[in-house]
Amino acid sequence: MLDFMDTEAINMKIAVLSGKGGTGKTLVSVNLAAVAKKSTYIDCDVEEPNGHLFLKPEEILEETISVKIPMVNNELCSGCRKCVDFCKFNALASIKNKLIVFEDVCHSCGGCILVCPQKALTEKEKVIGKIQKGISGEVTVWTGILNTGEATGIPIIKKLLANNASVEQLTFIDCPPGSACIVMESIKDADYCVLVAEPTLFGVHNLNMVYELVKLFNKPFGVVLNKCLEEENPAERFCLEKNIKILGRIPFDNDLGTLNSNSEIVINKNEKYRELFSSLLDTVIEEVQHKTIANS
Amino acid sequence: MKIAIPVDEKTLESNVCASFGRTPYFLIYDTETEESVFIDNTAAASTGGAGIKSAQIIVDSKANALLTPRCGQNAVEVMQSADIKIFKTISLSIKDNIAFYIDGKLPLLDVVHAGFHGHGGN
Numbered sequence: 001m002l003d004f005m006d007t008e009a010i011n012m013k014i015a016v017l018s019g020k021g022g023t024g025k026t027l028v029s030v031n032l033a034a035v036a037k038k039s040t041y042i043d044c045d046v047e048e049p050n051g052h053l054f055l056k057p058e059e060i061l062e063e064t065i066s067v068k069i070p071m072v073n074n075e076l077c078s079g080c081r082k083c084v085d086f087c088k089f090n091a092l093a094s095i096k097n098k099l100i101v102f103e104d105v106c107h108s109c110g111g112c113i114l115v116c117p118q119k120a121l122t123e124k125e126k127v128i129g130k131i132q133k134g135i136s137g138e139v140t141v142w143t144g145i146l147n148t149g150e151a152t153g154i155p156i157i158k159k160l161l162a163n164n165a166s167v168e169q170l171t172f173i174d175c176p177p178g179s180a181c182i183v184m185e186s187i188k189d190a191d192y193c194v195l196v197a198e199p200t201l202f203g204v205h206n207l208n209m210v211y212e213l214v215k216l217f218n219k220p221f222g223v224v225l226n227k228c229l230e231e232e233n234p235a236e237r238f239c240l241e242k243n244i245k246i247l248g249r250i251p252f253d254n255d256l257g258t259l260n261s262n263s264e265i266v267i268n269k270n271e272k273y274r275e276l277f278s279s280l281l282d283t284v285i286e287e288v289q290h291k292t293i294a295n296s
Numbered sequence: 297m298k299i300a301i302p303v304d305e306k307t308l309e310s311n312v313c314a315s316f317g318r319t320p321y322f323l324i325y326d327t328e329t330e331e332s333v334f335i336d337n338t339a340a341a342s343t344g345g346a347g348i349k350s351a352q353i354i355v356d357s358k359a360n361a362l363l364t365p366r367c368g369q370n371a372v373e374v375m376q377s378a379d380i381k382i383f384k385t386i387s388l389s390i391k392d393n394i395a396f397y398i399d400g401k402l403p404l405l406d407v408v409h410a411g412f413h414g415h416g417g418n
Contacts, residue, residue, distance in 0.1 A: 084352065087345075088342075088343065089342075089343070089344045089345050090339065090342055090344065090345025090346065090348045090349040091345055091348070092348075093348050093349075093351065093352045093355075093374045093377075094352070095352075095355055095374060095377040095378045096377070096378060098377070100373070100374065100377060102345065102348055102370055102373075105344060105345045105348065105370065151344075
């Protein structure tokens with residue numbers, strides 16, 4: 001049991017993900033981080049990070065994140081359009097031999113600069129967001145924030161995870177919803193994935209998306225069933241059919257919902273939930289250790 | 297005078313396409329010679345920036361005006377750089393809109409949407 005376990009000595013990265021928003025990724029991540037005490041929480045849901053609302057970190061340090069985008073010198077541009085043809089995102093247009101760069105459409109691949117025979121394109125920095133580091137009790141809280149309208153938050157997620165790559169601590173990665181590139185980036189270096197699922201057919205569809213993703217990435221994983229009712233749970237049936245480990249069940253409960261919507265860390269307010277998340281943490285840690293031994 | 301129209305099919309009997317950037321074809325119509333040329337919209341299947349690429353195609357076609365039901369911000373920026381006027385179609389029929397345009401009955405497109413960026417572009 002965790003009571004006899006020294007969580008400070010545990011170094012593992014646990015990603016929490018789900019196929020859609022609102023299933024309980026942040027509820028699970030922040031409460032696991034809080035119950036683990038000495039831990040790191042990383043909010044990779046950079047389009048709408050909300051873990052900080054619960055953990056309320058203090059002593060915030062901030063760093064802006066930039067990407068490189070092309071800048072054209074129209075005096076050098078010959079109008080050959082090699083860059084326009086190269087850009088898969090159509091971020092460039094050549095009008096009357098003048099190149100127009102659509103900065104919001106650019107994905108910063110740098111390809112246009114490489115293909116330009118006239119060296120008419122150079123790089124300039126463009127700020128796309130920021131990362132914040134703060135402290136909440138014994139939890140180190142990292143938050144990624146992407147500015148509205150930017151093409152992709154991947155550079156911010158990369159920075160968040162790179163900063164924590166050498167941190168030897170129990171780390172919880174609160175992923176963006178879905179199974180797109182930004183989620184892949186978030187789970188890439190995780191030791192274990194916790195999939196959070198809702199007890200509906202729609203929930204099963206979304207669970208299946210992340211289930212296929214973690215299988216593709218060959219990550220050990222288990223499922224937390226959230227919003228559980230007395231009645232039949234399609235997500236649970238999915239887990240049984242696919243032989244997926246169920247790590248824990250969180251009830252569909254008014255008290256829990258109220259605490260959570262008041263941005264409380266529920267383990268600090270309710271003994272029943274402290275026990276639930278403490279036991280969930282034990283299970284996850286045992287699973288990671290078991291899977292690590294099994295795979296080595 | 298050449299005008300460009302996003303169209304559903306490669307015939308004058310067809311309709312104006314509801315989308316500019318994702319239209320399958322463009323009609324380039326010459327109001328003096330009454331000649332019609334249909335060109336494929338190679339931007340239609342783009343993962344992103346379809347409006348920009350479509351606008352580039354219109355510019356390259358040497359059209360002087362674009363007749364479309366709607367148009368995104370980025371495409372408008374390209375059109376403006378090329379001094380191409382954008383008119384709003386007021387009927388589904390291609391032929392009707394050409395006639396309205398010649399009679400000076402088409403209004404300039406004044407409502408521009410912000411575009412649909414981020415749909416599959418990541």
